[in-house]
Amino acid sequence: MAREIRTIGVLTSGGDAPGMNAAIRAVARASAYYNIKCVGFYRGYQGMIEGDHCVLNARSVRNIISTGGTILKSARSKEFMTYEGRKKAADKLSEIGVDALVLIGGDGTFRGGQTFSEEFNIPVIGVPGTIDNDIAGTNFTIGYDTALNTVISAIDKIRDTASSHNRLFFIEVMGRDAGFIALNSGVGAGAEEILIPEEDLGLDRLLESLRRSKRSGKSSSIVVVSEGDKIGKNVYELADYVTENLPNYDVRVTVLGHMQRGGSPSCFDRTLASRLCVKAVELLLDGEKNVMVGILNNEIKATSFEEGLKEEHGINKELLRISDILST
Amino acid sequence: MAREIRTIGVLTSGGDAPGMNAAIRAVARASAYYNIKCVGFYRGYQGMIEGDHCVLNARSVRNIISTGGTILKSARSKEFMTYEGRKKAADKLSEIGVDALVLIGGDGTFRGGQTFSEEFNIPVIGVPGTIDNDIAGTNFTIGYDTALNTVISAIDKIRDTASSHNRLFFIEVMGRDAGFIALNSGVGAGAEEILIPEEDLGLDRLLESLRRSKRSGKSSSIVVVSEGDKIGKNVYELADYVTENLPNYDVRVTVLGHMQRGGSPSCFDRTLASRLCVKAVELLLDGEKNVMVGILNNEIKATSFEEGLKEEHGINKELLRISDILST
Amino acid sequence: MAREIRTIGVLTSGGDAPGMNAAIRAVARASAYYNIKCVGFYRGYQGMIEGDHCVLNARSVRNIISTGGTILKSARSKEFMTYEGRKKAADKLSEIGVDALVLIGGDGTFRGGQTFSEEFNIPVIGVPGTIDNDIAGTNFTIGYDTALNTVISAIDKIRDTASSHNRLFFIEVMGRDAGFIALNSGVGAGAEEILIPEEDLGLDRLLESLRRSKRSGKSSSIVVVSEGDKIGKNVYELADYVTENLPNYDVRVTVLGHMQRGGSPSCFDRTLASRLCVKAVELLLDGEKNVMVGILNNEIKATSFEEGLKEEHGINKELLRISDILST
Amino acid sequence: MAREIRTIGVLTSGGDAPGMNAAIRAVARASAYYNIKCVGFYRGYQGMIEGDHCVLNARSVRNIISTGGTILKSARSKEFMTYEGRKKAADKLSEIGVDALVLIGGDGTFRGGQTFSEEFNIPVIGVPGTIDNDIAGTNFTIGYDTALNTVISAIDKIRDTASSHNRLFFIEVMGRDAGFIALNSGVGAGAEEILIPEEDLGLDRLLESLRRSKRSGKSSSIVVVSEGDKIGKNVYELADYVTENLPNYDVRVTVLGHMQRGGSPSCFDRTLASRLCVKAVELLLDGEKNVMVGILNNEIKATSFEEGLKEEHGINKELLRISDILST
Incomplete structure (x- = not known):
């Protein structure tokens, strides 16, 4: 299947987070490295529905690794929550010739992507980008x-x-x-x-x-x-x-x-975004789909959306104890 | 009169501002340089009333030039607004042997200091330290x-x-x-x-x-x-x-x-605080009193409290015009 | 003469300085505000010689006020030091239809601009952008x-x-x-x-x-x-x-x-750049030429290049004295 | 054995690293929380040899969590590399009444501490504080x-x-x-x-x-x-x-x-230092000795010095590959 992917689409969705640009850059550069085309959609799923996109080559993402926000902008799309909306999006993808998607966002983004992927058989990989760090399939989310x-x-x-x-x-x-x-x-x-x-x-x-x-x-x-x-x-x-x-x-x-x-992302978030998104592109090229990538015990790993979203990513109760001791 | 000053007191009063520590350091170091003693009062005028003080030698202010807040703490003192309060403060000063004061703060601080100085014949110099920049006798206040x-x-x-x-x-x-x-x-x-x-x-x-x-x-x-x-x-x-x-x-x-x-003061605020406070100590040693120091047209100058406080320090209306043009 | 100016060119030259982008933005926005066209030349005078330029409308400079470096890039041009080089540049200007120039840079930039202006009768205004602060016609240069x-x-x-x-x-x-x-x-x-x-x-x-x-x-x-x-x-x-x-x-x-x-410019440098460049555009529209703008005693003023460059902008010897006292 | 520990000594040694103060604070606060005394030695092992120390109660470490450097200063001690030096240090410890040590530093610090502990039967716990991140017993060192x-x-x-x-x-x-x-x-x-x-x-x-x-x-x-x-x-x-x-x-x-x-430590380094040092104190109170604490797969764990130091902490070769791809 891998050989079928010639164009990857990328979007940022939900609340924006520092490091989203580093993630977009990594998707674009990894695509260029593997000689496939990369297309960015503006304003998350909404831009996909409207076909609002741009081509991202290796040079279009120059010097964005250090910037806050997202050059692709982000939004929440009500239309994408309907089947009609998702149908429009799928039509736009085939119109533009996008074979697979990298979705940068939080749990809402992943759920939407999962449904979309199952309905229209389009491979998607989720990359956790949110400051809230509340996703089970990764120890750290980009921006946190x-x-x-x-x-x-x-x-x-x-x-x-x-x-x-x-x-x-x-x-x-x-x-x-x-x-x-x-x-x-x-x-x-x-x-x-x-x-x-x-x-x-x-x-x-x-x-x-x-x-x-x-x-x-x-x-x-x-x-x-x-x-x-x-x-x-x-x-x-x-x-x-x-x-x-x-x-x-x-x-x-x-x-x-x-x-x-906002703000320029930390080194941790930049390298995390870089590693996750190179992996996301490589997974797509390997024929993988409907998983999220995450960092678990310092290794980049894929987790099914079910797994990555279902369980509570419990907070570290030890830290409450530490806080009690240190506020002595 | 100058020769009579053997101990200078310093305090910070009103809302705190970044650079107040750089100012305290400059008062302490300039005092050491001129071989006079320096005493710091805690919590502004209230500490003076209570005699809550410390000796500040050249080493006690090491490494504070870069720190926010004020090591002498700041407060607003209701008691100092009464004659009784100020009398107590004056008594404490003669008890401790403080001959003159450097007052770091805003317009309220200066007004209190002016009254106090006139009532008890104690030389005071005001140093403008407030983020609000609203004092006529200086183009820039420390912290702004x-x-x-x-x-x-x-x-x-x-x-x-x-x-x-x-x-x-x-x-x-x-x-x-x-x-x-x-x-x-x-x-x-x-x-x-x-x-x-x-x-x-x-x-x-x-x-x-x-x-x-x-x-x-x-x-x-x-x-x-x-x-x-x-x-x-x-x-x-x-x-x-x-x-x-x-x-x-x-x-x-x-x-x-x-x-x-809060926050570490900018270079501008650190050098401004340094220049103003060296001048404040030198003015006291020269027998000056009841003035504020300020930076006017890039020079450190003394202004009487009347002058320094009376007129509106008008905002720069040109900037509103600039803002209109640039938000085109 | 003022009415003749329909297109202003802008360039950055010499060592780059934080705030140059804020300056470019202000030239572009002020031009848009006064309904004239703005053109940016890349790599200083060299880009002018080569005709390497872009149109700068109000939106092309969005979000650059906070960024370091210069979107127009900077360079030193040997060719512009020759008459032939300057002739080429003048030809390019009339080809593109540029009527006047705003030159952002240091003393070298200004000297080149002055010669150019006199030789080809093109109004130029210099804006001091250099971290070195070594220009007599201004108390502060952009970037310092x-x-x-x-x-x-x-x-x-x-x-x-x-x-x-x-x-x-x-x-x-x-x-x-x-x-x-x-x-x-x-x-x-x-x-x-x-x-x-x-x-x-x-x-x-x-x-x-x-x-x-x-x-x-x-x-x-x-x-x-x-x-x-x-x-x-x-x-x-x-x-x-x-x-x-x-x-x-x-x-x-x-x-x-x-x-x-490098680095994101301070508030001081951003407002300075904004004020100087609005003034530069307005001076050109008023028929002024061959001057630099500067901030002198907190006011934006024009100074002839002769005046602005000839005398030493002496350092503040008082600061050496302050340093001696404070390193006690 | 745990009940025998009434006083813990702490020191920073080797190259300093941001977060060392957060670590010192955590040792002092955890000691206070568990009602034991805490003593800080200046300039690493050299201060221990000279008995150069201070008492650290909960209030002595106020507001240092955000500061760079180390309030206990750091140094490399040649004398401690000799048996005579270490003997002096052990004598000082019993003189002052210190029962156990928390050693904040890198591999050199740990090796010295291990020898010392074995020779004089004094429980020590190593806390990895170095910007180099080159210690096998932890995924991350404080300061990195x-x-x-x-x-x-x-x-x-x-x-x-x-x-x-x-x-x-x-x-x-x-x-x-x-x-x-x-x-x-x-x-x-x-x-x-x-x-x-x-x-x-x-x-x-x-x-x-x-x-x-x-x-x-x-x-x-x-x-x-x-x-x-x-x-x-x-x-x-x-x-x-x-x-x-x-x-x-x-x-x-x-x-x-x-x-x-230098510089104010990141949130990551502050929480890491806090967690490691609370653990270090608790391990000592539990009778543990001659181990280092580290963060391994997001959990705080103790590792013997042999284990923690012996093997190479290999760099992540994957990052070189990522870098190649992203510099496309």
């Missing part, structure tokens, strides 16, 4: 490491002013369903407390922890809060609650927001 | 340049994701009474529109500007909003208003918040 | 501020390891004929000694200063050396000399090199 | 990830100017015996060629690769060279050789040097 560095760099700055004024800061980071960013950046930033969706600390324990923190001589504190934390209050409500209950605290809130999605 | 770089670095990251998703972002930056940060970072970040306290753009013109922006082919837009913008809506209300009136825009909000106060 | 931040960020890192190992580092920074970078970054990085082309410290005083530094309790030291320092030894010879004469020092050398020319 | 980011950030800047001038840059990175930094940063920076100690590319193949690179339309090139590359020429000789043989190249050299050892 960069997002962590962006977060701790912001918290380091906030720590400067927190320390100068003896303040308590609640800092909300991304992660609606998964606490990976909060947990790792919280440990990395030396946060006094970390609130994540996977674990309900409880308001009482939070207050107790803050009181203990003050008793132990800390003059300022940082609490990192995941968007979807379990306590069931948003970060402003949390801050109000603490202000009411610990009146001698000077509480402030920062919501880091979308800057976590 | 760093804050601008922090802001544009954050907006660059947001631009990555804005471009990837064709979104409109409202980004709130600091500046309750002054639009310096918004105006300069807005030009530096290539914002499509800038809203500042000094100029009422008006909601209609904002909408018109955004429509024009889209017509001209821009697929994403950044609007930089000063905390105290004139339109009279906070940034979330603004975003809602635009969403209602321009329904085909995908609008997002980021409030940059306190990270703007 | 960014280069300073790059240098101090590198020295901060080196300071970490110097402090950890009690070492003496010689760090060479750019500046063959001018010590601006060394002097300002030296003060900003808290260097113990600064060696610049404009001032001969002498080897004996250097040794004495290092001995004094150690006596005063410093365990590590940084000496910032300008490429063209007056002592007449290169940085490796200096290090050897010190190793021989101060045997109990553990001496290391770092030559920072070309990284000083 | 940060060094990679420092390197690619420098190369990104150099790429700006290389692209602007169509130049070929040779960039030397650290790694005398191991090509980890060169290989990973080379892939991350999109280098055209990577020269490492483990693989002899050969001068002919280098020239051929550069020629091919030019033929394929690349106008600038980056070659990343490990200090100890196999070709047997230093980076300046390499550049000269290429200049002679490819005369139409404009070749430049940058030696990145010691800045690779």
Whole structure:
């Protein structure tokens, strides 16, 4: 089958992540290396439906390895969720002559791709690109490491002013369903407390922890809060609650927001993107399909979409324990 | 009088700013150079009232030139606003043997210092340290340049994701009474529109500007909003208003918040802090008092507090014009 | 005359500097704003000679305000130093229909442009873009501020390891004929000694200063050396000399090199580039020619090339004094 | 045995690495958490011999998680290589009352610690802290990830100017015996060629690769060279050789040097340091000794010094292949 693939299409879909450009570059360069054509679709599946594409040769991706965002742009496509939409996309692919797809995105992207592939018998390979790190088939997703560095760099700055004024800061980071960013950046930033969706600390324990923190001589504190934390209050409500209950605290809130999605990717994310996407192209050329590539125990491996998506990619509970010990 | 000064006190007060540590270092080192003693007070005027201080020799300030925050911490002191509070502070100064003060902070700090100096005949020199750049007696305040770089670095990251998703972002930056940060970072970040306290753009013109922006082919837009913008809506209300009136825009909000106060100071802020504080110590030794030091036309100059504080330090209206032209 | 200008050409020449892209963007956008055409020439004067150009509309310069380097590339052209070369260039301009030029570069660029303009009666405006800051007609050149931040960020890192190992580092920074970078970054990085082309410290005083530094309790030291320092030894010879004469020092050398020319420009450089280039376009439209634009006392002003280039842009000797005091 | 440990000593030794302070913090905080005393020795083994130490409680390590260098300083001790030296150190330990040691450093540090532990029956745990990543008992050493980011950030800047001038840059990175930094940063920076100690590319193949690179339309090139590359020429000789043989190249050299050892650690290095050092303290309390801790397949594991040091930690040859494909 491998010999049939003469043109590979690539797209980025879902929330964008640093390193997506490095991934696009790797797909384009690996295609050029193996003498096949590479076509990029704009705005994810939507561009595929509309046939909005460009040719990506080895030179079109020059100097993008270091840039944030995605030159192919990203979007969520409602139309692609319908059979009609996917049919249009399949027609466009055969019109343009695209034989297989590399899909860079998160779990939603993979699910859409899987359905599409089964319906129209088009080989697809998923490459995990999302800052949330919430995909079972890989230890690390592209963009996650960069997002962590962006977060701790912001918290380091906030720590400067927190320390100068003896303040308590609640800092909300991304992660609606998964606490990976909060947990790792919280440990990395030396946060006094970390609130994540996977674990309900409880308001009482939070207050107790803050009181203990003050008793132990800390003059300022940082609490990192995941968007979807379990306590069931948003970060402003949390801050109000603490202000009411610990009146001698000077509480402030920062919501880091979308800057976590941007920026020049870290070396880790660039090499990860490069390795995953070379593998993705090679798998397609080897006749593989309907799998995602991931890094598992420092090796690039393919996993079926079922496997890669089905189970929970559990957070590392050990890190919560580490955080407790280190915020002593 | 100059010969009478044997010990100089230094403190940081008000909102902290990057470069305050470089300023403290320069006061300590210049004091050592001129063979006088230097004493630091913690938490601004409050530490002075409480006598909470440390001796700063040349070695105590090693390696702090590159750090954010202030090793002396900062605070706002209600007690110092009363005569009783200031009396206590004066008593502490004579108890500790401090002959003169270098005050690093903003306009509130300077006003407090001026009153104190007149009441108790203690020479004080003000050094402008605030990210807001809103002091007439200097072209640049310590911390302003760093804050601008922090802001544009954050907006660059947001631009990555804005471009990837064709979104409109409202980004709130600091500046309750002054639009310096918004105006300069807005030009530096290539914002499509800038809203500042000094100029009422008006909601209609904002909408018109955004429509024009889209017509001209821009697929994403950044609007930089000063905390105290004139339109009279906070940034979330603004975003809602635009969403209602321009329904085909995908609008997002980021409030940059306190990270703007932290971080390693830029070279500009470090050299500015160094130059201002050497001058402050030398002025005290020369018998000068009750002035602020500033950089005016690239020279370090002393200005009376009256002069330095009384007039509006007007923003550069030319920059609004530049911004209009460049967001074409 | 102003009405005659319908197309403006722009080029970058000489050593590249961060902010050149922000400058190109401003020329293109200001041209679009005033409804005139803008053409960019590649590789400086050489591209003009060869007619190697592109049209720059408002959208062609999107998102380049934050990038280092120059999208128009830069070069030094030997051919342009001959009359024949310049004649070719003039012919190309009339062929393409370019009526006036904005030249972004340093003193060499300006001198070439002045000759060209006089010979062929083509209005040119010079915009100072060089990291060296050695042009009299402006207080700051585009790229200088960014280069300073790059240098101090590198020295901060080196300071970490110097402090950890009690070492003496010689760090060479750019500046063959001018010590601006060394002097300002030296003060900003808290260097113990600064060696610049404009001032001969002498080897004996250097040794004495290092001995004094150690006596005063410093365990590590940084000496910032300008490429063209007056002592007449290169940085490796200096290090050897010190190793021989101060045997109990553990001496290391770092030559920072070309990284000083790259990187995302600082806010200062971006707004400076924006202001200077809007002015350059407006001056051309007003019939002005053969001047450079610069920032003098915080205002954008035009200066004749004669004036702007003839006198020495003296370094700030006060900074040497400040450095002496602060390295106490 | 575990109950006998009441005081843990910690030191940093060998070349310093970003994240060493995060590691020291974790040892101190974990000790405090488990109610045992923690003592830090300055300048590695030399400070232990001299008894040069400080008490580290939970508050002494505040705010150091984000800083480069090591607050305990580092050094190589010749005296510790002798039995007499080690005897002195053991005597000092019993004098101070230190029961066990956490040793943060590289293979040399571990070998010294192993000998010491066996001779004097003092439990030691090694924590891998070195930018070189050349220790078999761990997939990643503390500092390596940060060094990679420092390197690619420098190369990104150099790429700006290389692209602007169509130049070929040779960039030397650290790694005398191991090509980890060169290989990973080379892939991350999109280098055209990577020269490492483990693989002899050969001068002919280098020239051929550069020629091919030019033929394929690349106008600038980056070659990343490990200090100890196999070709047997230093980076300046390499550049000269290429200049002679490819005369139409404009070749430049940058030696990145010691800045690779400094800087604020990445999130990866901070969490790695935190996890490894909590484990190190817990292992000591559990009666373990003479092992190193490492991260293997995303889990923190102990490995005997024999095991952890004996075998080559081979570089990832796949990355060379990836680099070849992506420099197409």
